Amino acid sequence: MIEMELKLLLDDAGAEKLRKAATARGARPENSTLLTRYFDTAEKALGRAGIALRMRREKRRWTQTVKVRERHTGGLSSAREADAPAPGGRIDIARIPEEDLRLAVEDAVNGHDLAPVFETDIKRARFRLSPDGTSQVELAIDLGEIRAGDRSALHREAEFELISGDPGALFTAARGLIPEGGLVFSTRSKAERGALLAAEGRIGDPTEPRKSRVTPLDPDMTAEAAAQAVLAECLDQVAANAEAVRAGDDPEGPHQLRIGLRRLRSALKLWRGPLGGGWLADLEGEARWLGAEVGRLRDLDVTLHDLVAPAARAAPDEPGFAPLAAAVEARAGIERAHLRETLRGPRVQGFLFDLSEFIALRRWLDPSDHEQTGRLAEPISVLAARELDAVWHRAARRAKGIDHLDIEARHELRKALKTLRYAVEFFAPLASGKKVAAVVKPLRALQDLFGNLNDLAMAEAMFMTEDAFAGGNPAAARAAGRVIGARAALAEEDWQTARDRWHALKSVKPFWR
Structure with a gap:
């Protein structure tokens, strides 16, 4: 399955304002608590391959997910993901339903043991929106923290996920709910933030001037x-x-x-x-x-x-x-x-x-x-x-x-x-x-x-x-x-x-x- 999301960073005031804006449009929040553990080898083979393997508990149900981000532009990202039930909350690569994703995980892990590297503890408020009258968008307002060993960091984020219809509805929804300005694109996934916390003690890039970077082009590109x-x-x-x-x-x-x-x-x-x-x-x-x-x-x-x-x-x-x-x-x-x-x-x-x-x-x-x-x-x-x-x-x-x-x-x-x-x-x-x-x-x-x-x-x-x-x-x-x-x-x-x-x-x- 291809997941497409527009993600924005928030502070507490921005999260509350966004919640009120969604509610004012008639959307009712569905509240939940998500505990998610991310797994990797000791050598971080999955992270190096751009693969996130996680186990998430919502209420009493555990779900195993593998996700590979394919593209990122501004705050918009698309990723392939595959879910599977995980009784008892145990990782099992064999349960990954899509063969190519399962093979990619197996190749990266190469028989090595998997262990939790970090986890997120998030209170999520979900809102179902139809900003253009036909497309379906889910807004998730996430408030919580990311933990890696004895390190932790607060994380506030809004995710507009396309459920069905035109991807442009993601932008329509965000424009309608945040009209006054001040947005900050979220350019890292939670998996990337957790890996960064474990390795360097931070979950994002420092807010500092950024020079241009070389864009790798290939003569065979269109x-x-x-x-x-x-x-x-x-x-x-x-x-x-x-x-x-x-x-x-x-x-x-x-x-x-x-x-x-x-x-x-x-x-x-x-x-x-x-x-x-x-x-x-x-x-x-x-x-x-x-x-x-x-x-x-x-x-x-x-x-x-x-x-x-x-x-x-x-x-x-x-x-x-x-x-x-x-x-x-x-x-x-x-x-x-x-x-x-x-x-x-x-x-x-x-x-x-x-x-x-x-x-x-x-x-x-x-x-x-x-x-x-x-x-x-x-x-x-x-x-x-x-x-x-x-x-x-x-x-x-x-x-x-x-x-x-x-x-x-x-x-x-x-x-x-x-x-x-x-x-x-x-x-x-x-x-x-x-x-x-x-x-x-x-x-x-x-x-x-x-x-x-x-x-x-x-x-x-x-x-x-x-x-x-x-x-x-x-x-x-x-x-x-x-x-x-x-x-x-x-x-x-x-x-x-x-x-x-x-x-x-x-x-x-x-x-x-």
């Missing part, structure tokens, strides 16, 4: 399969960093969130041909909007930490840097509070729900587009070569006459190079490391130089406007002038180097040809 994998990674980066910004003050949080949104927009553009459709355009628009919201805080963080602080260290006797930094920091505090409110709000929640549904349920499929099937089935290596050529030529056009580009043209070239870098990073797993490095290394160096050039434009925008941070303080105005002057000198020096680096990059043979 364009659609590659799109799903890349977009899922973009979603994970965006969702993780949205939570990091909500929870902490680390400037890396807004930085990685903005990168995640830019990577997402780049991916949507690269796969626009096979995916197309209104969902894609709407998601791109929401990512652009949120990127602008994040960008205001990120620009202030850069101004404070990368522009003012270095200039202050270089001129310790300048008294104007202290009030200038204080003014920037105060504005950043206001902007951080605003961004957190935005990230907890319904628009961002709707965006994350839509993005997860788009990826997991293939909302790009258009029955009226009879040629889409062919585009989706195109080998990713073919699409990659075509799209990389396109972004490469776009950057080359922006760089034409590079010796005489004005400030605006340099800015456009910087954006084109950023898009090229994201495209190269997405498709890098399709080529050998040496060939990719020959392009990536000079491209990154070039981007760093253009980043310094952008710092000058940022300094001028921050400090040369009517509501500049000097606030009528002559010393602070003098300090701001020092920042702009230092950046102007550095920018001119970097521009000379950037031109040389571009000519060097042009001479590299692209790895996709």
Whole structure:
């Protein structure tokens, strides 16, 4: 049996609010207590194979379940599972009813003894919902703890499980019951959380800024399969960093969130041909909007930490840097509070729900587009070569006459190079490391130089406007002038180097040809 669930993390207040929302829609709770023990070998062979084998007691009945998670996108996961009665609560592999699952467990265990590794003790409230009038969804609100030896941790979670009908009903149900925002996707199963508790004393990942990760692509993949994998990674980066910004003050949080949104927009553009459709355009628009919201805080963080602080260290006797930094920091505090409110709000929640549904349920499929099937089935290596050529030529056009580009043209070239870098990073797993490095290394160096050039434009925008941070303080105005002057000198020096680096990059043979 295939199980499909949308899972969200909760706190006690959120669980109570969700319970009331379900009850207000006429759903009656069915309450139960679930004691579940998870088994593995001493070498954790089942966990390494991605298999969970559990024994659950509900009232007086024991049930043995084997579960293999097949896919995870945002908070939505699908898994194969098979249940069997377990008289006396004894594990018996031979009772697994589906032969391939039974053989997978037998192969992983390989004759070794099984023993309990951890257990969960959960009070569950079940609600039966029909959010679209035809589909059936079960909402389970779980409150309890996970225990492994002498370690324990509280766990609060909502699971929307599809019983019958359209999988989109999971998202419809969640949107209807949690309309105001603030969701956090639950990206680990209870089995994974228990194994983590036993091994490391924690049940989840720390709430901290998250960098992008390489998505393993294979040349035999279709364009659609590659799109799903890349977009899922973009979603994970965006969702993780949205939570990091909500929870902490680390400037890396807004930085990685903005990168995640830019990577997402780049991916949507690269796969626009096979995916197309209104969902894609709407998601791109929401990512652009949120990127602008994040960008205001990120620009202030850069101004404070990368522009003012270095200039202050270089001129310790300048008294104007202290009030200038204080003014920037105060504005950043206001902007951080605003961004957190935005990230907890319904628009961002709707965006994350839509993005997860788009990826997991293939909302790009258009029955009226009879040629889409062919585009989706195109080998990713073919699409990659075509799209990389396109972004490469776009950057080359922006760089034409590079010796005489004005400030605006340099800015456009910087954006084109950023898009090229994201495209190269997405498709890098399709080529050998040496060939990719020959392009990536000079491209990154070039981007760093253009980043310094952008710092000058940022300094001028921050400090040369009517509501500049000097606030009528002559010393602070003098300090701001020092920042702009230092950046102007550095920018001119970097521009000379950037031109040389571009000519060097042009001479590299692209790895996709």
